Amino acid sequence: MDGSSELKKTPLHALNVSLGGRMVPFAGYDMPVQYPAGVMKEHLHTRAAAGLFDVSHMGQVTVRARSGDNTDAARALETLVPVDIVGLPEGRQRYALFTNDQGGIRDDLMIANRGDHFYVVVNAACKDADFAYMQEKIGDVCDLTLHDDRALVALQGPHAEAVLAELWADVSAMRFMDVRACDLHDAHCIVSRSGYTGEDGFEISIPAALAETVCRRLLDHPDVLPVGLGARDSLRLEAGLCLYGNDIDTGTTPVEAGLEWAIQKVRRTGGERAGGFPGADVILDQLENGAARRRVGLRAEGRAPVRAGAVLATDPEGQDIVGTVTSGGFGPSVDGPVAMGYVDGKAAAPATELYAGVRGKFLPVTVTAMPFVKNTFKR
């Protein structure tokens, strides 16, 4: 059966195909898993120079208070996320989580304060459900728009700033998690200094009709290679970043996932706006008292990758199972296998020796602090 006709296409689909992208179905879209350079080169090039990623499948949503007062939109968003949005300054972005009543995670997202509205980026696979959920919960207070009329690309790597500066000189003034409007090649864009690779870089929202022109300009630069979903996954894994659906989902809480840093003091017990988000009772309790299991990084001793689904045991016979791997693969920059997974609290301390079940054998792995590579954000 040929299901490809039902797949959606991003505004950069024709460009991705013309660049030789090997297209695969992902979250309902026909997306490039790799280009001719291959996953390994694309990954290493991103860490050494700059990679350009089409992430237009993600959902871009604007949230605008009906009252015209952006603080009303901030307060509305705070009923959905355990994050300080009221205190988020204009021109700044924060990582956030939609939680559920059990303290689980419906999705992870970025929220930016654009002055007269908030700009939200959610995962592709969740975007329709997220949009319906936001409509239901805050649609009475806010006008919400899902922007299928915009492309989204990420330019990541140590040369990203120099590449983007050729189109827009002011980019050098931006710090990590700053968000600005700018014109790139006459296209009205929104640029944030952020990404999903652990490298310095930018995420650029572009009107769909001009997206290919802007991307071709970026790709004209000798330091820029197009990078597919394969390297996107290995880059984020080395950076210790969660993939929604693998490492976090409705059955994992922010505390179990080690994402406490995303919950500012003002939303915690004793804070000025403590609680008031779904699952607050569970999450605030875990912040005080800890969670029974934790997401941890894992390094394997050998060369064999340890992948999602592998069970984790305290003994080489695999009798005492203490957890499961949720993401794993080969880290090209680490030059070895890297993984993350959930383990019982007793096995979560760095340097704990565990054994991962791979094809009937139990291979030694060590609990390791993440990221596996040093991040290079420009703070």
Added chain:
Amino acid sequence: MLKFTEEHEWLKIENGVATVGITTHAAEQLGDLVFVELPEVGASFEKGGDAATVESVKAASDVYCPLDGEIVEINEAITADPSLVNSDPQGAGWFFKLKLANAADADSLLDEAAYKELVG
């Protein structure tokens, strides 16, 4: 005698011993290999048994034993440097040598023209 399987392996058969590897087409589809696990010398497999494992950055795949036989030699160069399989899949990137249980079994495999037709 050069033969192929529908599972994208090649066999170069000389005096009842087949040198086995994966085809250029398979190596391209798998992408950059980062790990190869080979069988032990002396191990016997039936046709279709899991003889080896290859892993790319993204995924693991099995390499099936193409015919009944016994492993008589393995190419440790590819476990030390899996990228050899990508750079020279039908040469230096061979996997193992298999002493065929029945040399006549090879007649059932694809010849080069039939394999080329299969992968288009």
